[in-house]
Amino acid sequence: MCGGSICVLAAVFALSLVFIFLRDGKKSQRKSKLPPGSMGWPYIGETLQLYSLDPNVFFATKQKRYGEIFKTHILGCPCVMLAGPEAAKFVLVSQAHLFKPTYPKSKERLIGPSALFFHQGKYHTQLRKLVQASLSPEVIRNMVADVEAVMISTLDSWVGGHVINTFHEMKKLSFEVGILAIFGHLENHYREKLKNNYHMVDRGYNSFPSIIPGTPYRRALLARRDLSKIISGIIADRKEKGIFGKNLLGHLLDSKDENGETLTDEQIADNIIGVLFAAQDTTASVMTWILKYLHDNPKILEGVKAEQNTIHRSNDEGFQPLSWSQTRRMPISHRVVLEALRMASIISFTFREAVADVEYKGYLIPKGWKVMPLFRNMHHNPEFFSDPEKFDPSRFEVTPKPYTFMPFGSGAHACPGNELAKLELLTLIHHVVTKFRWEVIGSKNGVQYSPFPVPLHGLPARFWKLPS
Secondary structure, three states, X not given: OHHHHXXXXXXXXXXXXXXXXXXXXXXXXXXXXXXXEOOOEOOOEOHHHHHHOOHHHXXXXXXXXXXXXXXXXXXXXXXEEEOOHHHHHHHHHHOHHHEEEOOOHHHHHHHOOOOHHHOOHHHHHHHHHHHHHHOOHHHHHHHHHHHHHHHHHHHHOOEOOOOEEHHHHHHHHHHHHHHHHHHOOOOHHHHHHHHHHHHHHHXXXXXXXXXXXXXXXXXXXXXXXXXXXXXXXXXXXXXXXXXXXXXXXXXXXXXXXXXXXXXXXXXHHHHHHHHHHHHHHHHHHHHXXXXXXXXXXXXXXXXXXXXXXXXXXXOOOOOOOOOHHHHOOOHHHHHHHHHHHHHHOOOOEOOEEEOOOEEEOOEEEOOXXXXXXXXXXXXXXXXXXXOOOOOOHHHHHXXXXXOOOOOOOOXXXXXXXXXXXXXXXXXXXXXXXXXXXXXXXXXXXXXXXXXXXXXXXHOEEEEEEOOO
């Protein structure tokens, strides 16, 4: 009898263990489930939907249906998209070590594998310090006069009533500012060679990555090879003359790691081209949007004019140069810049890749999957920005909630050139509103993606100089 009871108790105990195991297993499965969403067609996933729709509509529709975390499959990769500030902080800051920066290999080949934003760890830290040092406020404040000279020369070339493609002209302008930040004053023959070859690389950067002779991507690869040779020539010239300077090239040439090793010419070239890519299209896009938003909002334009005309008069009606301290005292214009960055959201999202299986809010993000914090969704979320489709710089009289506004990213991979970009934008505003009037030609609405969002057709416009 006693032995039978023991057997029964043993059986009950064993069954209990099985039940607990199965129950815990189910809990584990529940904890490890993939986020909701659709993976689309085999291999191509939902890439066609992304590129056939306005990306804003694609992402917003997904978020409305599935919530702030959802899965999809685009550009040949399974992805988890995150549309909330907590998630952005998780990926970019608090658990950034679990997510490495990633780019398609075709684009990495054109920029260069040693560029800092492809890396983590010691190498990334070393390079980021160098880039930040070359773009610090202490260095940039000495660039104001040169940036202003580029701005005045560019704007004067638009005068005469002929129609310009504003975005294309802004790309030329931001390229020249990028050259200043990287090389300082550069000889004309080097500048022209860099410009011609960089333009070829830029044209092929977003093309289909075919290595067939004659294709844009193939031509871009050849131009990229020539860029390395040109930069090596500049490096040799600077070393021979002993000219390093406080610009990016000077910092890269003067750098040594913990073992006393210097950077190779190829590493320097990759990082120079990476900075050019990071600086040109994004800044040009924002400058183009600023001109559109000011054109479309006359009352806001009048407030900006009043602020900038006060500075203009204090500078002897423009005969004295703009100063660094003056660019720090433009509150209305600064809010216009912030609102343009929010509205346009030039960087709609950023790519990361999970380096291990990661659990977030009960969902599994598998190792190797791409992870995309969606900045645009946060910037246009009415919970964080009331009436988000209205251009309203006054909203920035109050600081946004943390991680709801990230035009320059966040964390260790945030854009190190944000101070230079702001200087460029504020210098543009100062000169364009105090010296020019402009008219947008054709449709005043519409957006095109190339791949960054820009006004339709690059914002065709005419410019006239105001009477002195």
